[in-house]
Amino acid sequence: MSRRRALTSMSVAVTVALLLTIAGPTEAKDVRYDPQTVYFTYCHSHPPAARIASGDKVITKTRDASNDSFRPTHKKIADGNLDLSRVNPQTGPFFVEGAEPGDTLKVTLNKIALNRDWGWGGAIPYFGALAPEYKTMMITAPVEDTLFIWRFDRSRNVAMVDLPKSKIGKVEVPLRPFFGTIGTAPYGKECISSLVPGTHGANMDFNEVVQGVSMYFPVFERGALFMLGDGHAAQGDGEIMGAAIETSFDVEFTVEVIKGKKINWPRLINDRKIMSIASTRPLMDALRLACSDLIDWLATDYGFDKIEAYQLLGQAAEIKIANVVDPQYSVACVLDKRYLPK
DSSP states (O other), X not given: OHHHHHHHHHHHHHHHHHHHHHHOSOOOOEEEOOOSOOBXXXXXXXXXXXXXXXXXXXXXXXXXXXXXXXXXXXXXXXGGTOOTTSOSOEEXXXXXXXXXXXXXXXXXXXXXXXXSSEEEEEEOTTOSTTSOOTTSOOSSOOOOOEEEEEEEETTTTEEEXXXXXXXXXXXXXXXXXXXXXXXXXXXXXXXXXXTOOXXXXXXXXXXXXXXXXXXXXXXXXXXXOEEEEEEESOOOTBTTTSOOSEEOEEEEEEEEEETTOOOSSOEEEOSSEEEEEEEESSHHHHHXXXXXXXXXXXHHHHOOOHHHHHHHHHHHOEEEEEESSSSSEEEEEEEEGGGSOO
């Protein structure tokens, strides 16, 4: 009787296994999320906004860096009653099923769309690369509080601003929307301000995080707890004034869990280049970390000897200064894909 029971159990198990094989993997789905709550830290303890699976596409939106405090009629930063403890609001976190510490989360930005016709930039007292601030205090006066409202002409793909005190009168820059802040929950059960970039990504302000790229983030917490925000309609290298053209976005992205793949810093791949991004102070150390990570990447994934990869970067690397205003500076080390093995 026990033998018959065992055979029956085995038969059931085989049948279930066959059915699962026929059914195949769970079909990817579209997840729509309208954020009612935002967060101003990257943290292991934030409750998930949604649970998603590897392969799922998320359709959502983000607020601007001021938490939508400004209006197009404002003239000064003070007009928006900006609360610097509540800037860079993040949409999420998204709990990705199956993501565990030691994995890598791949995020492909399928679509980044402006959802209003203006953005803001500004001179913020005691903030910016050319201003005295808490780590480089000087006796010079802070910059004068000034808000710049940029208007978008999407038909021509430009942003326009009046410069009434300058001879030129007004200028236009190309629209190139990207996310200034994007990442996963940080290592060590820390809760870190969304103003601070690190190994988990966050406020890197890297102007290559545009539509169509794939980003790779270390996973430090179960579910990864991915978040994004701080939309920029355009920004020069370094975000030197402390604010880009800040605006809100509609966004669609797809996630993928890469099991057992451990990386140390965020990475980015577009159609032409691969990039490692690192954040610390001083700026020179951020550069060293980014280039060392790219060498490790070339050795681990592309079969390079490390010293030979170092030589290649010495002759072919591009160095991108992503931000020089945040509590940690961010640098990307970039290599053209033409140097990768086929």
